[in-house]
Amino acid sequence: MEQNMKTNSITQGVIWKQLLVFFFPILIGTFFQQLYNTVDTIIVGQYVGTQALAAVGTTGTLINLLVGFFVGLSSGATVIISQYFGGGDWKSLSKAVHTSIALALAGGLVIMVLGLLTGRLCLGLLGVPGEILEDALLYLNIYYGGILFCMVYNVGTGMLRAIGDSRMPLYVLIVCCLVNIVLDLLFVVSFHWGVLGVALATVASQAVSAVLIMLRLMCTKESYRVEPRHIGFDRGILKNVIRIGLPAGLQSVMYSLSNLIIQAGINSFGTSVIASWAAMGKIDGFIWMVMGAFGISITTFVGQNFGAGNYDRVRRSVRVCLDMTLGTIVTLSALILIFSRPLLGFFTGDAEVIEIGANFLKIMGPSYFLFVFIEIFSGAIRGAGEALQPMLITTFGVCGLRFLWMLCVVPFFHTMEMVAFNYPISWAITAAVFTVYYLRMNWLKRCIKAKG
Secondary structure (H helix, E strand, O other): OHHHHHOOHHHOOOHHHHHHHHHHHHHHHHHHHHHHHHHHHHHHHHHOOHHHHHHHHOOHHHHHHHHHHHHHHHHHHHHHHHHHHHHOOHHHHHHHHHHHHHHHHHHHHHHHHHHHHHHHHHHHHOOOOHHHHHHHHHHHHHHHHOHHHHHHHHHHHHHHHHOOOOHHHHHHHHHHHHHHHHHHHHHHHHOOOOHHHHHHHHHHHHHHHHHHHHHHHHHOOOOOOOOHHHOOOOHHHHHHHHHHHHHHHHHHHHHHHHHHHHHHHHHOOOHHHHHHHHHHHHHHHHHHHHHHHHHHHHHHHHHHHHHHOOHHHHHHHHHHHHHHHHHHHHHHHHHHHHOHHHHHHOOOOOHHHHHHHHHHHHHHHHHHHHHHHHHHHHHHHHHOOOOHHHHHHHHHHHHHHHHHHHHHOOOOOOOHHHHHOHHHHHHHHHHHHHHHHHHHOHHHHHHHHHHO
């Protein structure tokens, strides 16, 4: 196992080069993930219609509510694994890996049951229009029925990235994307199964990705090998996973709840606005995939270097990653604003939907760079093992402000543009708080002291 440490480029070498080496497979992988989600939207919008596009689009925030909590919870395992790997603690690493898989299986079963039992109720509470309710429920139930594959894939991918392998998740996502596209064309275009076909294609592609990830983890000879007979919860490891992951899970829930409230506000403007919001969200998603890839990169970099005791490298890697992310996001935002209408045209031929989506992007596009400070600083702090404070800042800064905006502002200025304005306002305030908190560096001192 010593070979792992000798060749660990994350704790050695030029930071910006190693960040890019780790970042690009994540980015390309996330691109393929976003691509197969986007293909769903394009095929539904072009071959089934605006109502079906709205039906699939309105389920996203609801799915993220449950899935996001358990993925956030399991992120605690990612941090723990990266620290054990960076510090060369192979015995604890193995325990953390098997605890993570157990968490994925248990979480998948819980989400499936909760999702199937509450789907119709939740869609009703969201105010989903009657003409798209049954299609939305159909998509939701099929997605929840196969949610175990999604959980195993997400946790397994997080584990591989924690030990510095960002290439295998990329290869799996490429296969997953191709499977999804082929099945979309077969089920929707050829068989005319509509929303049912899109849902089945999504679940089938996730099943393929889960199997491939598990084969990778079970066939390796390294210390992070998964052995089915050892899958179970280690109390000490689970306690640390929950300590770090629970705040991230709760933060994800608060994000989802705030987005559900926003989705409910969007739903009040009718099917065309819902469809435009769904289409805009797919374009918007390419911004978040880049931001998320940098966030994963810095969390892993900080985790492994913190575990290895390279504290100065922790600070330097955050500065480098912040600069790289800002430059990338500003460039992408400009391109999206310039080409907003042609991009929206990929998803629908409805001129009204395109115009509404372009208006949404005009509001949000110039402000994406603000979230860079939130993503990079929170990821770095979490990578060192401090999860509660980033959760509190995000919960009150982003989610709390959204609740207040929807409650106190939108009812008096009831326009779809006013609903969208909550994003740049909440991002600006939260980014300022995170910047001050990070620069004081007390979080790093506390983490070093707790490490002993």
